[in-house]
Amino acid sequence: MSDFFNFDTLSLHAGQTIDKEFGARATPIYQTTSFVFPDTDTASSIFNLERGGHAYSRITNPTVSVLEQRIAALEGGSAAVCTASGMAATFCAITAILSQGDHIVASSQMYGGNISLMKNTLPRFGITTTFVDPTDIGGFRDAVEENTRLIYGELIGNPGLDILDLEAIAEIAAASRIPFMVDATFNTPYLCRCLDYGANMTIHSVTKWLGGHGTAIGGVVVDGGNFDWGAAGKYPTITEPYAPFQGINLWEEFGPSAFATRIRAEAMRDFGPSMAPMTAFLLLQGIETLSLRMEKHHSNTEQMLEFLSNHDQVSWVNHPSLPSHPSHALARKYLPKGAGSIVSFGVNGGREAGKAFIENVQLASHLANVGDAKTLIIHPASTTHSRIDAEALVAAGISEDMIRLSVGLEDIRDLKADFETGFRAAKRAADA
Amino acid sequence: MYFEVGGKQVFATTGGKPFDKNLPTVVFLHGSGLDHTFWGLHARFFAFRKYSVIAPDLPGHTHSEGPPLASIEEMADWLHAVLDALGADNISLVAHSQGCLVALEFTSRYPQRVNSVSFIASGLATPVNDALINAAEKNPDVAIGMMMAWGFGPAGHLHQGPVPGNSMVAGGRQVMRGNVPNELATDLKACNAYSNGETAAAKISCPVQVILAGKDRMAPRKAGLQLVAHLPSPELHIIDESGHMLPVEAPDECRKLLRDFIFSHNPA
Numbered sequence: 001m002s003d004f005f006n007f008d009t010l011s012l013h014a015g016q017t018i019d020k021e022f023g024a025r026a027t028p029i030y031q032t033t034s035f036v037f038p039d040t041d042t043a044s045s046i047f048n049l050e051r052g053g054h055a056y057s058r059i060t061n062p063t064v065s066v067l068e069q070r071i072a073a074l075e076g077g078s079a080a081v082c083t084a085s086g087m088a089a090t091f092c093a094i095t096a097i098l099s100q101g102d103h104i105v106a107s108s109q110m111y112g113g114n115i116s117l118m119k120n121t122l123p124r125f126g127i128t129t130t131f132v133d134p135t136d137i138g139g140f141r142d143a144v145e146e147n148t149r150l151i152y153g154e155l156i157g158n159p160g161l162d163i164l165d166l167e168a169i170a171e172i173a174a175a176s177r178i179p180f181m182v183d184a185t186f187n188t189p190y191l192c193r194c195l196d197y198g199a200n201m202t203i204h205s206v207t208k209w210l211g212g213h214g215t216a217i218g219g220v221v222v223d224g225g226n227f228d229w230g231a232a233g234k235y236p237t238i239t240e241p242y243a244p245f246q247g248i249n250l251w252e253e254f255g256p257s258a259f260a261t262r263i264r265a266e267a268m269r270d271f272g273p274s275m276a277p278m279t280a281f282l283l284l285q286g287i288e289t290l291s292l293r294m295e296k297h298h299s300n301t302e303q304m305l306e307f308l309s310n311h312d313q314v315s316w317v318n319h320p321s322l323p324s325h326p327s328h329a330l331a332r333k334y335l336p337k338g339a340g341s342i343v344s345f346g347v348n349g350g351r352e353a354g355k356a357f358i359e360n361v362q363l364a365s366h367l368a369n370v371g372d373a374k375t376l377i378i379h380p381a382s383t384t385h386s387r388i389d390a391e392a393l394v395a396a397g398i399s400e401d402m403i404r405l406s407v408g409l410e411d412i413r414d415l416k417a418d419f420e421t422g423f424r425a426a427k428r429a430a431d432a
Numbered sequence: 433m434y435f436e437v438g439g440k441q442v443f444a445t446t447g448g449k450p451f452d453k454n455l456p457t458v459v460f461l462h463g464s465g466l467d468h469t470f471w472g473l474h475a476r477f478f479a480f481r482k483y484s485v486i487a488p489d490l491p492g493h494t495h496s497e498g499p500p501l502a503s504i505e506e507m508a509d510w511l512h513a514v515l516d517a518l519g520a521d522n523i524s525l526v527a528h529s530q531g532c533l534v535a536l537e538f539t540s541r542y543p544q545r546v547n548s549v550s551f552i553a554s555g556l557a558t559p560v561n562d563a564l565i566n567a568a569e570k571n572p573d574v575a576i577g578m579m580m581a582w583g584f585g586p587a588g589h590l591h592q593g594p595v596p597g598n599s600m601v602a603g604g605r606q607v608m609r610g611n612v613p614n615e616l617a618t619d620l621k622a623c624n625a626y627s628n629g630e631t632a633a634a635k636i637s638c639p640v641q642v643i644l645a646g647k648d649r650m651a652p653r654k655a656g657l658q659l660v661a662h663l664p665s666p667e668l669h670i671i672d673e674s675g676h677m678l679p680v681e682a683p684d685e686c687r688k689l690l691r692d693f694i695f696s697h698n699p700a
Contacts, residue, residue: 065668
């Protein structure tokens with residue numbers, strides 16, 4: 001062994017130790033709430049963070065840990081903590097380091113749940129957010145205030161698909177000694193490892209492409225281990241004594257995994273958004289084929305882009321791989337293997353035509369998810385982003401006629417035929 | 433905790449308990465390019481079992497002020513100054529890799545301070561190949577990659593760490609990246625230049641144990657057995673499935689061996 005294992009190998013093997021009793025090749029599902037301690041000394045040492053080990057599945061579970069360590073390996077992170085959902089991951093990551101009076105600078109073009117969390121919910125706990133157009137680098141710099149403690153964004157904005165300039169924003173964050181957290185759900189580590197470009201931690205809704213089969217909800221926070229919490233001097237939850245663990249100083253004791261340890265020690269214990277072992281198993285099955293699926297997602301996306309771009313019923317098509325997209329250059333830089341399999345487009349004839357299209361396709365499922373093996377469509381303005389106001393809708397890059405398409409793995413000929421059926425219905429609605 | 437030695441700031445973790453010079457003290461010495469966090473799965477264990485613990489960052493490593501020390505002999509004298517500053521005696525040394533060379537030299541120079549020594553993954557000397565030293569001087573990140581690739585055994589490479597959710601390789605890489613410039617090259621050159629191991633080992637008379645890793649590609653078993661041959665009746669243990677980074681790759685086995693040895697030879 002002269003070097004490190006490569007991505008596809010890690011997708012299959014990372015994190016799993018073959019069980020010594022039966023030699024199970026697949027990761028066993030440890031469907032148990034708790035674990036029998038061999039003796040009292042071992043029990044107390046696990047509770048006191050003196051050693052690794054499992055006590056109670058709200059905090060850690062062997063099946064979930066395999067998933068955590070596999071994702072950490074794929075991302076190049078020093079540690080990962082899985083949660084019950086992507087939103088739980090975001091909430092746990094933010095509250096691990098921000099408290100009342102702190103401030104976030106965030107991209108305005110994000111999943112509606114992220115925007116709602118920062119715009120409506122976190123202010124109730126005294127944490128405020130300034131939203132910035134993701135293409136406005138100077139805007140990020142200008143928005144940093146004395147009490148700013150986090151810069152947050154999605155590499156591929158949802159659903160406008162603008163690409164965040166990771167290195168430029170990482171530079172702003174580093175200059176202010178503020179961590180840069182990236183929701184990397186749409187890219188997965190297969191398309192881009194954001195930590196390699198200066199991000200300090202990533203968030204994933206594992207539900208989406210990582211899991212990839214629409215069978216389980218889950219999230220993960222990945223600690224890049226590359227932020228100097230001590231030098232920053234403004235993150236007491238990491239660098240000051242933590243009373244519940246006999247005054248432990250997480251930064252001093254755990255160094256590059258201090259942030260992940262805080263999430264484990266506080267959020268998983270006190271908030272409790274743990275991932276179920278069966279969920280971890282399902283998501284692990286997805287990750288085993290991540291590379292294969294992402295390649296097919298992208299070959300289908302390329303053909304679908306060509307199809308839509310040349311279709312009379314389509315008024316516009318948006319995807320970062322198209323030269324016309326404002327983020328095309330950034331997509332080529334950060335996403336050379338493909339800029340994701342989310343496409344947005346407009347149907348000629350406005351809202352009624354769009355509605356007819358969605359209701360008349362058969363293979364493309366109308367639902368609120370992305371990153372499934374199956375093709376999915378939705379009308380964001382009336383669904384995923386319906387809870388944000390008109391101004392925020394515009395800032396998020398959403399128009400009334402927008403249809404968001406998550407390109408799946410079906411035979412592209414069948415998908416095109418399915419869309420033709422939808423477009424014929426759209427034309428009838430528009431002509432009526 | 434932070435304290436001063438020779439006008440320079442030094443950091444050492446005490447494992448979560450205040451340092452008490454009246455207790456028997458376990459001193460942990462890290463290897464090239466690493467820091468106190470290497471002992472995270474050991475220091476806290478002893479600190480909560482009536483031992484005082486000191487796991488210092490060598491000068492120029494993570495929280496300790498630089499510059500890094502250029503020779504193993506200087507590191508041994510620096511450790512002596514650290515213990516003077518803290519008033520620590522009655523110590524059990526636990527050392528890994530480069531730290532073992534420091535422990536050899538320190539114990540031979542200041543035998544009255546040492547109750548026992550645990551050598552982990554080391555020989556009498558640590559010859560370092562030119563490619564690694566050159567990389568450390570010209571492109572530290574490449575050298576760090578080599579150290580991680582060679583340092584970890586199969587479990588490390590497959591991210592099967594003992595701490596749920598943690599990647600040992602990525603964590604080690606970040607620790608090494610956090611040190612001062614030239615620190616890794618200085619460490620490696622100090623190891624490469626050290627040639628007093630055989631003489632130092634002959635002067636050691638306190639109880640010693642040697643823990644070797646079966647899949648060690650940086651301090652191969654053959655080199656470790658040479659160390660064993662020159663020490664006075666050491667306990668020898670070989671953990672077959674571990675690589676060089678044994679205290680983090682096989683912490684439970686390692687901790688048990690350290691516990692039994694230190695509890696026996698330096699009881700709290």
